[in-house]
Amino acid sequence: MTVSANRGEGPPNIFLFLCEKPGMATERYNPRTSEPRWQKAWEEARLFETSNEDERPTYYVLEMFPYPSGRIHIGHTRNYTMGDVVARYKRAKGFNVLHPMGWDAFGMPAENAAMQNKVQPKEWTYQTIAVMRDQLKMMGLSLDWSREFATCDVDYYHRQQMLFLDFHEKGLVTRKTSKVNWDPVDRTVLANEQVIDGRGWRSGALVESRELAQWFFKITDYSEDLLEALDGLEGWPEKVRLMQRNWIGRSEGLSIRWPLVEDTAPHGEQELEVYTTRPDTIFGASFMAIAADHPLARKAAEGNAELAAFVEECRRVGTSAAVLETAEKKGFDTGIRVRHPFDPEWTLPVYVANFVLMEYGTGAIFGCPSGDQRDLDFARKYGLPVVPVVMPEGADAATFQIADEAYSDDGVMINSRFLDGLSNDEAFEEVAKQLEHETLSGRPVAERKVNFRLRDWGISRQRYWGCPIPMIHCDACGVVPVPKEDLPVKLPDDIDFEKPGNPLDRHPTWRHVKCPQCSADARRETDTMDTFVDSSWYFVRFTAPHAETPTERDVANRWLPVDQYIGGIEHAILHLLYSRFFTRGMRETGHLDFAEPFKGLFTQGMVVHETYRAEDGRWLAPSEVRIDTSGEGRKAFEVATGREVTVGSLEKMSKSKKNTVSPEEITESFGADTARWFMLSDSPPDRDVEWTDDGAAGAHRFIQRVWRLVGEAAPAIADVTPAAARDGGAAPISKAAHKALKVVEEDIEQLAFNRAIARIHQLANELQAPFGTLAEADRATRSAAREAVEILIHLIAPFMPHLAEECWAAIGGEGLVSASAWPQYDPALVVDDLIVLPVQINGKKRGDLTIAREADQAAVEKAVLALDFVQKALNGASPRRVIVVPNRIVNVVA
């Protein structure tokens, strides 16, 4: 019977067993005393402080910096451990490694905490950072803390304001009105993600769609560049590149101007411009649809109360995706008619439709029901004609019909006059060619146009805890930039959070300034920047964190792009796209000389845990649950009540489901090395890993095993110099070590940490038996053993640095293993002289052949045919074929 305590009673008290048996040399490894000692040793040696003057080749490894939300959680731990393994490995390989850490410290949670706890956001944030910094330090990460900063440091946002002004000067910043989600209770703009079912996520108020003057970065100037450069980002996951491609959303089409029928048009309006990617379907058009915000819709609504009501209704529905998704497709006939560009006699109605977006294309479309499902639904609803114009190749034009499903694939043109019989691609060209040459009031009727889905980046937030936008509003001079010498625009510290809305607006003095141009009374911009701005260049700042200017150009050029960036897939689009834009902007403004910030990108999986739920629906934390495996299957019981609880699915660790295990719980019981080792074991790093107590215990078991292996070998290898054994009885020891060294190296280079760990396990297994008799072994064997132990220690060092140091010290190694060079494997030792070839008969494995590695094909064939089981299978006949794949396999075809 096994009843395992699942956290509730605390971890098994392993520290009581400092000495296992009287007379036995090896004590158990005690991470609680060992880990802090080595952390201190590293710090005193300033081992991880990186110098910009170091001449060696650079390697920049960076993990996405954390938001100081309260405590480090286990997901952070996994992320930073991965980066740390790479950093420590590259350092051992002789690179000058930059591995910094900082804090993405502006944002709403600090304001929320301020409102709830009556502390200033600044105070709360720095307190939180202090706690989290200590937690990170417990992990034994090889970080250069001398470069640490938080984005809310005045020093940092000062330089960000400098960048903003430079961007502004270069024309990369613009101010325009745009539609936003406005929460009327909290009196602030909400991001789309913050609108849930049309309501503000905090206030629960119905969100309004409002027009507001906002600051924007002109990321769309770079649409084409940002898209094309994705092809060159070979160190990025294809998935992320694809997501960015889709997000940028390039499409090629035609912008076509349709003349309005004079007596139906509002005064002064003569034409309607639409964008289409399918000009080939122009003879299938049966209606025009325009956005509710389209100028023509507004004008038409002026004299039409019913239409005005419809337009108002569309606007109220809001802009959030969730609302749009469920809204029924509706239209309203404006009474306006347009003439077909190829046939002045043919007129089509203009509808205002709730599914047309003002933000994309021209805010107007022509509807071709036969070729677009949405248009088809619309046409059926309002009784509009449906004329098929493209049919699949081989279909019969006379009988081809559209019923409930539109045909949007490629095909052959029908019912399209001069286009009939062409492919739809040819028809596209033909329509474009003709309309480009026709004119309407002196200009071409149509123009080829490339459209992007990407929109400019709105950075205005009506918040306090963010980087102030360094602009001033003057009644006389308009919007005036704050002169650089007046920077930084500092956030005030005395802030009142009693009322909703932006506290900067209400501050008694902060916003009142003199206009830098005319010295009249003027007002500061009270919007602050989106926190994504802060994270769009922090990786550059790390290269010269104390510089007066935002960057030191040469230093930035030397370190960047980041060789290996590691973080969550959730940032695949926004953060990474913004950073790519920002880097381009910084190049434009002379702060650096490259376009792409991240050469290698790795997106790691989440840490997940089972969920537990009591009968009454309460979520239970792992520490409140006892797991019982004594009966049939696993059962879980609530510790407090003894009642059985439901074991639920694996979920990302979250407070709401209480399925969290904190990094402290682990480090305090098993130590940081166990957490690090377990986190990278088993699951590939880009997939989710399930945190289990058994797994953690297993990782800790391995630590003790390595410690014992090294400790027991130590006396026998103390007085020998390390040397590989090429032949003789000790050769297997050296071969095992060198093979492992080669493979682990390759695995780490590929970030295949789970495979590297499996290989290290294997090496420990292979050393186990020969090390049992080491005390009586000859000198050559002990030399080989010493070398193997040193290799083993180097292999575990990136993963379990504390244990590695302790082992290094135990064998009398010189200095710190964290500061020593990676060993080199001997190519002669990673190949075997004798190889075992599997032998197949008709593709099924029937046995093995052991033969010299150099044996040629003929020799192999001869040896194979001489094998008992082969002769038996052939039964005297000669084989039809013998396939010998050198050093791989032999297949005899009978």
Add this chain to the structure above:
RNA sequence: GCGGGUGUGGCGGAACUGGUAGACGCGACGGAUUCAAAAUCCGUUUCUGGUGACAGAGUGUCGGUUCGAGUCCGACCACCCGCACCA
């Protein structure tokens, strides 16, 4: 709807460009050590049949290419993720 990914023992997962399927770990079972336990060590562990050597089956399903398929091709099924009134 569009785009992408994944599917291998009881579980997490290995398997480089087609070449011994199941490395390594977890769990389980058996044994050693112990007065007993903890810890540790040794062994077994894809399934079916057989005491056994061995035989047969087996990488979501069906089919194909090949001397040989987890890997390549075609169709399908399931799950996961991203985007989505994009004209």
